[in-house]
Amino acid sequence: MPLKRIILEMGTGNDLYGEDYTKACKRAVQDALHHSSLTLFRSLGLERDAMVVDVTVAVQQPDQVDIEEIAAQIPFGTVNVKAVFGGLNVVDDEAGTVSVIASAGVAAKLDLPDGPFVLPKTL
Amino acid sequence: MSQRFTGYAVRLQHQENHVTMARKRLAMELGMGTDLQGQDYTKAAVRALKDALWHNSLTIAPALGYPREAMEVDVEIGVAQPNKVDKAVVAAVLPYGRAQVSVVLGGLDIPNEDGTKVTVIANAAAVVYLDIQEAN
Numbered sequence: 218m219p220l221k222r223i224i225l226e227m228g229t230g231n232d233l234y235g236e237d238y239t240k241a242c243k244r245a246v247q248d249a250l251h252h253s254s255l256t257l258f259r260s261l262g263l264e265r266d267a268m269v270v271d272v273t274v275a276v277q278q279p280d281q282v283d284i285e286e287i288a289a290q291i292p293f294g295t296v297n298v299k300a301v302f303g304g305l306n307v308v309d310d311e312a313g314t315v316s317v318i319a320s321a322g323v324a325a326k327l328d329l330p331d332g333p334f335v336l337p338k339t340l
Numbered sequence: 341m342s343q344r345f346t347g348y349a350v351r352l353q354h355q356e357n358h359v360t361m362a363r364k365r366l367a368m369e370l371g372m373g374t375d376l377q378g379q380d381y382t383k384a385a386v387r388a389l390k391d392a393l394w395h396n397s398l399t400i401a402p403a404l405g406y407p408r409e410a411m412e413v414d415v416e417i418g419v420a421q422p423n424k425v426d427k428a429v430v431a432a433v434l435p436y437g438r439a440q441v442s443v444v445l446g447g448l449d450i451p452n453e454d455g456t457k458v459t460v461i462a463n464a465a466a467v468v469y470l471d472i473q474e475a476n
Contacts, residue, residue: 221403224367226396252395257366261472327403334404336362336474 219331220269226253226323233316238281242274242300245321246290255325262337268294269326275303276319294325361471363412366400369393369466376459381424385417385443388464389433401470411437411468418446418463437468 230244258265270291274282279300288296305318373387401408413434417425422443431439449458 221399223400223403224396224398228395249395252370252392253398254368254370255366256368257364257400260364260366329403329405332405333473334406336364336472338475 219329220326221329222324222326223257223329224253224255224325226250226325228252228321228323229318230321231316231318234314236315236317238276238278238317238319239283239286241276241304241317241319242282242287242321243290245274245319246272246287246323249321249323250290261334263327265293266295267327270294270296271324271326272296272298273301273322273324274298274319275301275321276317277302277304277306279303291323359476360474362474363469364472365467366470367396367398367468369396369398369468371395371464371466373462373464374460377457379458379460381419381421381460381462382426382429384447384460384462385419385425385430385464386433388417388462389415389430389466392464392466393433398468400468404470404472406470406472409436411470413437413439414467414469415439415441416465416467417441417443419443419460420445420447420449420458434466 226249228245228249230241230248232241257263272287272291274287276282279302282300284298284300287298304320307316307318369392371388371390371392373384373391375384401411415430417430419425422445425443427441427443430441447463448461451458
């Protein structure tokens with residue numbers, strides 16, 4: 218069966234003064250996750266852990282992101298994390314601070330048959 | 341004789357095509373919206389719903405093999421003055437699918453310093469349902 222995307226969740230997060238890229242990414246992923254709830258697992262009798270979750274986080278210094286910590290934000294499924302260049306750094310020259318802004322995209326995919334999904338008899 | 345057979349065949353085919361559907365709750369999307377100066381509860385509600393919908397790209401319906409237009413969306417809005425929300429304007433936010441809008445007492449009004457105006461916060465939930473085919 219083909220892997221089909223059921224939702225793309227998007228979010229943003231920041232670390233205003235700590236220049237912590239991982240923290241900004243974690244907040245972006247949490248923001249993405251908590252704007253929706255996938256209730257179809259319970260209502261259609263599907264396994265949550267059958268889900269494949271592709272996480273992409275974007276910041277100005279992607280190499281400073283702890284991939285493991287980002288993966289730990291996802292409660293179910295097989296998780297893949299990718300950190301890429303993006304987001305936004307806002308520099309305050311006067312105060313000498315850098316505010317780190319991260320973007321996150323969380324795509325949940327499921328193995329689903331082609332054609333209309335039919336509920337199993339037990340439901 | 342041939343008449344009887346035709347009738348039998350038609351009935352069989354009808355049984356084969358007879359599918360039962362069950363309304364299932366697939367997803368919930370959450371958002372928040374404000375109107376800072378205008379005390380416009382409809383505007384805050386519309387922004388809350390847009391925040392809920394455009395934080396996610398929901399592709400559940402096509403992934404399950406159903407058209408996205410088949411989605412039924414229950415929109416729930418919480419504001420401090422529910423009677424001031426124009427439900428038709430809120431429903432028109434949805435790009436496709438059938439919308440049912442309900443408005444309840446909730447959200448948050450934050451008064452300004454001298455108590456002459458309020459800043460309006462609206463909460464929105466969009467609950468997505470789909471009629472799913474049941475096994476015979």
